[in-house]
Amino acid sequence: MITTLEKLKDGMExxxxxxxxxxxxxxxxxxxxxxxxxxxxxxxxGFFGGPVLIEIHxxxxxIGHGMAQKIxxxxxx
Amino acid sequence: MMKIALVGQPNxxxxxxxxxxxxxxxxxxxxxxxxxxxxxxPVSVNGDSFTLIDLPGIYSLSTSEKEELLARRYLIxxxxxxxxxxxxxxxxxxxxxxxxxxxxxxxxxxxxxxMIDEAARKGVxxxxxxxxxxxxxxxxPTIAIRGKGVxxxxxxxxxxxxxxxxxxTYFLSLDVExxxxxxxxxxxxxxxxxxxxxxRVLAIKLLEEDEEFERAVREIKPGIxxxxxxxxxxxxxxxxxxxxxxxxxERHSLAMNLFxxxxxxxxxxxxxxxxxxxxxxxxxxxxxxxxAAILFLFFWLVFSFGKHIEEPILALFEQLAAFLxxxxxxxxxxxxxxxxxxxxxxxxxxxxxxxxxxFLLGLSLLEDIGYLPRAAFLMDSIMHAIGLHGKSIIPFxxxxxxxxxxxxxxxxxxxxRDRFITAVLVTLIxxxxxxxxxxxxxAFYLGxxxxxxxxxLNIAVIGAAGKILSRFxxxxxxxxxxxxxxxxxxxxxxxxRKIWFRLxxxxxxxxxxxxxxxxxxxxxxxxxxxxxxxxxxSPFTSALLGLPPEVGITLIFGILRKELTIIMLVQALGTxxxxxxxxDGQMMVFTVFSLFYIPCLATLGMxxxxxxxxxxxxxxxxxxxxxxxxxxxxxxxYSFF
Numbered sequence: 001m002i003t004t005l006e007k008l009k010d011g012m013e014x015x016x017x018x019x020x021x022x023x024x025x026x027x028x029x030x031x032x033x034x035x036x037x038x039x040x041x042x043x044x045x046g047f048f049g050g051p052v053l054i055e056i057h058x059x060x061x062x063i064g065h066g067m068a069q070k071i072x073x074x075x076x077x
Numbered sequence: 078m079m080k081i082a083l084v085g086q087p088n089x090x091x092x093x094x095x096x097x098x099x100x101x102x103x104x105x106x107x108x109x110x111x112x113x114x115x116x117x118x119p120v121s122v123n124g125d126s127f128t129l130i131d132l133p134g135i136y137s138l139s140t141s142e143k144e145e146l147l148a149r150r151y152l153i154x155x156x157x158x159x160x161x162x163x164x165x166x167x168x169x170x171x172x173x174x175x176x177x178x179x180x181x182x183x184x185x186x187x188x189x190x191x192m193i194d195e196a197a198r199k200g201v202x203x204x205x206x207x208x209x210x211x212x213x214x215x216x217x218p219t220i221a222i223r224g225k226g227v228x229x230x231x232x233x234x235x236x237x238x239x240x241x242x243x244x245x246t247y248f249l250s251l252d253v254e255x256x257x258x259x260x261x262x263x264x265x266x267x268x269x270x271x272x273x274x275x276x277r278v279l280a281i282k283l284l285e286e287d288e289e290f291e292r293a294v295r296e297i298k299p300g301i302x303x304x305x306x307x308x309x310x311x312x313x314x315x316x317x318x319x320x321x322x323x324x325x326x327e328r329h330s331l332a333m334n335l336f337x338x339x340x341x342x343x344x345x346x347x348x349x350x351x352x353x354x355x356x357x358x359x360x361x362x363x364x365x366x367x368x369a370a371i372l373f374l375f376f377w378l379v380f381s382f383g384k385h386i387e388e389p390i391l392a393l394f395e396q397l398a399a400f401l402x403x404x405x406x407x408x409x410x411x412x413x414x415x416x417x418x419x420x421x422x423x424x425x426x427x428x429x430x431x432x433x434x435x436f437l438l439g440l441s442l443l444e445d446i447g448y449l450p451r452a453a454f455l456m457d458s459i460m461h462a463i464g465l466h467g468k469s470i471i472p473f474x475x476x477x478x479x480x481x482x483x484x485x486x487x488x489x490x491x492x493x494r495d496r497f498i499t500a501v502l503v504t505l506i507x508x509x510x511x512x513x514x515x516x517x518x519x520a521f522y523l524g525x526x527x528x529x530x531x532x533x534l535n536i537a538v539i540g541a542a543g544k545i546l547s548r549f550x551x552x553x554x555x556x557x558x559x560x561x562x563x564x565x566x567x568x569x570x571x572x573x574r575k576i577w578f579r580l581x582x583x584x585x586x587x588x589x590x591x592x593x594x595x596x597x598x599x600x601x602x603x604x605x606x607x608x609x610x611x612x613x614x615s616p617f618t619s620a621l622l623g624l625p626p627e628v629g630i631t632l633i634f635g636i637l638r639k640e641l642t643i644i645m646l647v648q649a650l651g652t653x654x655x656x657x658x659x660x661d662g663q664m665m666v667f668t669v670f671s672l673f674y675i676p677c678l679a680t681l682g683m684x685x686x687x688x689x690x691x692x693x694x695x696x697x698x699x700x701x702x703x704x705x706x707x708x709x710x711x712x713x714x715y716s717f718f
Contacts, residue, residue, distance in 0.1 A: 024141050028140075030174075035329045051559075058168055060561035060563075061560055067556040
């Protein structure tokens with residue numbers, strides 16, 4: 001199932017499929033280790049417009065709600 | 078002297094490494110024309126001396142962040158003799174991406190594999206020799222915060238700087254390399270030479286849509302841009318993704334391969350204790366309860382501790398002044414000067430010892446433990462409402478105690494824009510001294526409800542001011558992306574060093590201002606100029622705001638130290654029963670204006686050091702304008718009743 005990052009629930013794992021929203025956002029995410037085809041796990045979901053907390057490559061990254069909406073992910077069963 | 082630069086991603090322990098060798102000659106400098114700073118220190122290891130430069134933390138050399146661009150520009154333009162690339166060994170695969178970019182710059186390089194203990198705790202075992210072979214540069218494992226491996230690291234750095242050894246170049250996939258070499262050939266030697274980077278780096282960065290390099294090349298060699306655009310299109314058509322993604326993904330997978338080649342990860346079954354803390358501190362609801370409790374406790378500890386110490390200290394200085402007054406003639410110029418100096422000096426002590434040290438201790442602890450990014454995460458959506466970032470909550474809360482440490486605290490934010498807006502807004506918050514004005518005039522004479530209303534109004538004004546400022550300085554960042562590092566046990570030496578550095582800043586910048594300001598005010602009194610000042614200010618104070626003209630001088634004293642406002646008001650009006658000489662409206666108008674207008678001298682000094690002279694002047698006018706507008710609004714409001 002393909003959806004956007006902010007919709008995932010706590011504990012769900014997914015693979016990054018696409019990052020919308022331009023060059024700057026991709027660079028910023030890339031610097032923190034978030035790339036196309038990377039696996040991530042949601043530690044705290046972005047409910048009520050709050051940021052999403054993910055674990056990726058062994059680090060924790062907080063991503064603002066608006067940015068999370070631009071990250072397309074495929075949920076793993 | 079030889080120059081060695083420290084480069085690493087944020088939270089890699091770069092500052093801990095710097096601090097473990099930097100001496101008392103450490104200098105904080107600004108990048109030309111900016112308020113972004115970097116730190117340098119002369120260091121000498123086994124008879125070799127060099128200048129060590131601690132650059133701002135950078136995630137990548139492909140960036141549009143101002144601070145990261147400045148660090149990159151430093152590497153390219155200043156050409157350090159060697160770069161020590163610090164890697165957080167516990168997040169090796171991600172850290173290696175920056176290393177690959179640094180290798181391409183062909184500056185002699187040494188890898189500091191830091192936090193090797195943290196990696197072991199995570200179950201990551203790294204084959205250091207293998208990594209060194211793969212990269213072609215020395216790799217030294219360290220635990221910088223305990224000084225472990227640091228002598229070996231600097232010895233390797235000096236040796237490598239002397240033999241000018243650069244590491245291997247990594248090749249990307251064939252079609253990308255083809256595009257790179259075609260572009261590098263077209264660029265020739267002139268453009269890369271003038272920009273100070275190898276042709277290969279310039280070609281890669283152009284394919285990555287790097288704005289800064291593109292702008293530079295457009296000026297030097299405009300004809301090449303068509304080729305750049307064509308090659309980018311070729312890459313993106315072949316891969317079905319934008320060309321910058323093609324290049325960065327390749328670098329990413331190279332780093333992943335390297336990581337798999339040199340590291341073994343043992344799966345861990347037990348969830349570490351440090352991660353479990355976050356079940357509470359980052360909980361969707363409980364997290365906020367803990368955040369409020371931690372901030373309240375922090376605030377309360379700092380200011381209850383401060384009060385107990387401040388009073389005896391100030392009493393001591395008052396005795397000294399009284400003693401001098403008894404021995405020197407109370408009216409003499411010598412006494413005036415000495416008394417002014419003592420006032421300024423004790424004012425400094427009255428801020429530093431009781432408030433600044435406990436505040437800096439608390440802030441350093443929260444920072445070193447790793448709680449600050451978590452607070453920022455929790456507060457992010459709320460602070461966004463006024464165009465700010467979650468981290469700004471810390472200076473805001475502390476500002477209710479004293480604006481000075483709060484302004485120092487804006488350094489925890491990375492972006493200049495966020496620092497600027499937060500620093501300006503923080504000065505609008507009523508500190509402990511301004512609280513005394515609210516209490517003495519409004520709460521006492523007009524009732525606590527009105528005082529509470531003033532606090533709420535203050536928050537609303539700050540919100541509105543934040544909105545206005547962020548309209549003029551829009552948030553260009555794409556929103557919050559924030560690394561949440563794992564919790565760490567703070568080290569005593571690191572905390573002490575941080576306190577010392579920040580304290581030194583206050584002593585050098587704000588204290589002299591307090592002393593000079595006190596001296597000037599003493600002289601004003603001696604020369605009996607208060608009448609003249611009241612007269613000069615009267616068009617504003619009495620004509621515009623409808624206040625008794627005698628209050629003019631108290632506002633001037635208030636700029637020196639807000640605590641003096643009420644004391645001077647008693648003196649100026651000749652009574653402490655304010656209601657007898659001022660109407661309700663006048664008391665309200667005076668309080669409102671005092672609440673917002675020019676921040677105190679110490680705050681102005683700190684502002685100047687952090688957001689620059691222009692930023693300080695802006696704050697001065699901005700706050701005074703808000704103060705005047707609000708005071709006028711209250712004057713007309715009270716004229717109806």
